[in-house]
Amino acid sequence: MKILRPIFLFITFTLLFISQSIFAQKPPSVVSDPLASHIDYTVNPGDDFFMYANGQWFKENPIPLSENSNGLWEMIQATINDQIKTICESSAKMETTTQGSNRQKIGDFYFSGMDSLSINRKGLSVLKKELDQIESMKDLNDLMVIEGMVDKSVVSNLFNFFLGQDFKLSSKYALFFRQGGISLPGRNYYFDTDSKTVAIRHQFLAYAIGLYQNMGYQKAASVEAGKQLMKLETDLARISRTKEQLRDIEKNFTKISLKQLQKLTPNMNWTVFLQSLKLHQIDTVILGQPEFFKGLDQLITTVPLSVWKDYFKFKLVNSLTAYLDDKLYNNYFSFYFTTLRGVEKPKSRWERVVEKTNKSLGELVGQVYVDEYLPKGSKEKLTEIGLSVKTVFIERIKNLDWMSEEAKEIALKKLAAMRFKVGAPDKWKDLSTMNIDRSSFAQNVMNANRWAHEYMLSKFGKPIDKTEWNMTPQTYSAYYDQPNNEVCVPGCNIIIPGFEKTMADDALLYSIIGGSTFGHEMTHAFDDQGRKYDEHGNMHNWWKDSDSIHFYKKTKELVAQYNSYVAVDTLHLNGFQTLGENIADLGGLRMGLEAFKKTNQYKTNELIDGLSAEKRFFLGWAYAWMINERPETVALSVKSDSHSPARFRVLGPLSNTPEFYKAFGLKEEDKMWIPEEKRVTIW
Ligand SMILES: [Zn+2]
Numbered sequence: 001m002k003i004l005r006p007i008f009l010f011i012t013f014t015l016l017f018i019s020q021s022i023f024a025q026k027p028p029s030v031v032s033d034p035l036a037s038h039i040d041y042t043v044n045p046g047d048d049f050f051m052y053a054n055g056q057w058f059k060e061n062p063i064p065l066s067e068n069s070n071g072l073w074e075m076i077q078a079t080i081n082d083q084i085k086t087i088c089e090s091s092a093k094m095e096t097t098t099q100g101s102n103r104q105k106i107g108d109f110y111f112s113g114m115d116s117l118s119i120n121r122k123g124l125s126v127l128k129k130e131l132d133q134i135e136s137m138k139d140l141n142d143l144m145v146i147e148g149m150v151d152k153s154v155v156s157n158l159f160n161f162f163l164g165q166d167f168k169l170s171s172k173y174a175l176f177f178r179q180g181g182i183s184l185p186g187r188n189y190y191f192d193t194d195s196k197t198v199a200i201r202h203q204f205l206a207y208a209i210g211l212y213q214n215m216g217y218q219k220a221a222s223v224e225a226g227k228q229l230m231k232l233e234t235d236l237a238r239i240s241r242t243k244e245q246l247r248d249i250e251k252n253f254t255k256i257s258l259k260q261l262q263k264l265t266p267n268m269n270w271t272v273f274l275q276s277l278k279l280h281q282i283d284t285v286i287l288g289q290p291e292f293f294k295g296l297d298q299l300i301t302t303v304p305l306s307v308w309k310d311y312f313k314f315k316l317v318n319s320l321t322a323y324l325d326d327k328l329y330n331n332y333f334s335f336y337f338t339t340l341r342g343v344e345k346p347k348s349r350w351e352r353v354v355e356k357t358n359k360s361l362g363e364l365v366g367q368v369y370v371d372e373y374l375p376k377g378s379k380e381k382l383t384e385i386g387l388s389v390k391t392v393f394i395e396r397i398k399n400l401d402w403m404s405e406e407a408k409e410i411a412l413k414k415l416a417a418m419r420f421k422v423g424a425p426d427k428w429k430d431l432s433t434m435n436i437d438r439s440s441f442a443q444n445v446m447n448a449n450r451w452a453h454e455y456m457l458s459k460f461g462k463p464i465d466k467t468e469w470n471m472t473p474q475t476y477s478a479y480y481d482q483p484n485n486e487v488c489v490p491g492c493n494i495i496i497p498g499f500e501k502t503m504a505d506d507a508l509l510y511s512i513i514g515g516s517t518f519g520h521e522m523t524h525a526f527d528d529q530g531r532k533y534d535e536h537g538n539m540h541n542w543w544k545d546s547d548s549i550h551f552y553k554k555t556k557e558l559v560a561q562y563n564s565y566v567a568v569d570t571l572h573l574n575g576f577q578t579l580g581e582n583i584a585d586l587g588g589l590r591m592g593l594e595a596f597k598k599t600n601q602y603k604t605n606e607l608i609d610g611l612s613a614e615k616r617f618f619l620g621w622a623y624a625w626m627i628n629e630r631p632e633t634v635a636l637s638v639k640s641d642s643h644s645p646a647r648f649r650v651l652g653p654l655s656n657t658p659e660f661y662k663a664f665g666l667k668e669e670d671k672m673w674i675p676e677e678k679r680v681t682i683w
Pocket residue numbers: 001002003520521524581584
């Protein structure tokens with residue numbers, strides 16, 4: 001995926017290596033374009049192109065206290081949020097909405113979130129039914145029912161459980177069970193011994209104890225519950241795989257019969273679990289990490305039921321604190337945002353409620369968004385860029401020097417079969433059975449989660465709906481879906497700040513949309529994970545051994561390059577953990593550039609604001625990743641994200657691109673310089 005959430009990425013000003021001696025570029029006399037006005041001319045482009053291209057903007061736009069980061073995504077998100085706010089407010093004010101209509105749901109959801117008096121008055125009492133249900137747990141069968149209930153209400157719990165396309169038989173849906181259950185951002189947070197991580201663990205414990213006190217536990221009981229929670233989560237982390245181990249899809253795919261699962265985990269009654277979710281006739285499941293479930297089965301019997309009760313209560317309340325009273329929210333914010341991400345101040349209520357309304361009711365908000373805000377012609381322009389990148393990809397695959405002829409044949413078939421979902425879905429999901437009213441924000445959030453859960457499970461046994469979107473048109477992101485062999489680029493990707501009135505020039509469109517979006521996503525179909533799926537989306541390795549050998553030889557160099565980057569203090573990137581995304585960035589840049597070379601702007605090399613077509617393309621690439629992040633957020637992303645931080649999504653790919661060296665006149669002494677024989681081209 002191009003981006004997930006703005007929890008990762010960064011840049012600290014302390015890291016800047018500013019070269020005062022080599023000022024290769026002078027500011028143009030007239031500045032009217034974001035590309036030219038964002039440049040920091042005190043930085044040598046060959047030393048740090050990320051800061052050269054974006055530095056001036058960073059200087060003028062410090063990170064607000066309420067944010068992890070500031071940059072292009074935040075600008076785009078602010079535009080989208082303002083539009084969604086208008087949709088929410090106008091819906092809440094509508095007097096004649098029909099009960100059950102889209103506008104009624106949007107309006108009531110938003111109203112319930114803005115009604116802080118009622119939220120604070122009711123506090124945790126809105127969760128009484130669920131908390132009582134957890135308290136009434138009597139045996140291990142009840143535990144399995146509670147697991148399903150909490151998972152359905154708040155999306156994640158002791159393990160992750162979802163319905164998706166079977167990787168080995170993409171025409172069928174299957175049930176997936178994967179490791180889960182921890183409340184810190186990753187497995188390593190439970191074991192790393194550096195002082196920062198140790199401090200985070202202490203603060204997490206204090207936070208958990210505080211949460212138990214807010215639930216009404218006596219002081220001693222809350223301390224004990226907090227300690228037991230920490231111990232249990234550490235045990236869950238211990239039986240979990242690392243981020244690197246999770247990268248290999250094949251190794252995280254074990255299809256077994258329900259009987260075998262029951263044999264593997266005799267203490268977990270799966271029949272009870274599945275029946276509680278109205279799932280009948282299940283005979284096989286897909287286990288991501290069998291040893292996790294085997295370990296969990298041991299924990300189920302050795303950990304006392306009272307500890308499990310406390311654990312489930314914590315998971316339920318912790319997942320909903322953002323929608324409960326101010327006291328709970330402030331504690332949650334203090335740990336999850338300030339301690340973990342360095343954010344000092346919460347966002348205003350309306351921003352949080354708008355974001356949540358959009359997240360829970362995205363399909364409904366999206367229908368209004370497309371009608372009222374998506375610029376006309378967006379779909380056509382996005383499609384044009386996507387098709388151009390696809391044409392380039394075909395040419396490049398034919399000419400690859402490392403891929404065997406047999407593999408190329410399948411790669412070309414896969415490319416020909418690849419579908420695009422662009423702009424907005426033709427068919428919207430039917431949310432008519434979702435109950436939303438004005439009485440409780442947290443209940444509305446749970447109702448939306450439960451609806452989504454039931455909707456997901458209702459697909460079991462039905463044919464795959466190829467028209468379904470997994471993202472809304474107002475989501476500034478994109479994805480490649482392996483089982484469906486499709487790229488989805490939502491309509492709002494056409495937004496480029498600074499070009500609100502006219503369409504941006506092709507240099508920007510082809511770098512940001514062609515390269516970092518379409519090109520990036522399309523490479524995922526062909527990389528070390530994509531090669532495991534054929535043109536029908538079935539898991540089937542189409543590489544020969546020689547393809548693997550050549551590919552890994554190239555990627556080894558890339559892993560070493562990224563390992564050498566220092567993100568914060570002495571924290572290096574993990575070149576292996578981020579390999580797939582780094583390859584996608586490198587390939588995306590190449591595809592976008594080759595597609596751009598076919599445009600008129602490139603051919604005529606018309607100067608805009610004193611910038612050549614190629615310079616604008618590379619500045620556009622840096623603009624796509626113009627994201628300034630707090631060091632805490634960067635550190636968190638280095639430990640838990642499969643994407644590199646923004647700065648290295650610029651430096652890495654450009655350092656391997658000869659056209660960039662030429663466009664900005666890089667010299668051997670420049671910090672981004674990589675000797676020619678060490679530069680990597682994969683696609
Ligand atoms: Zn990606």
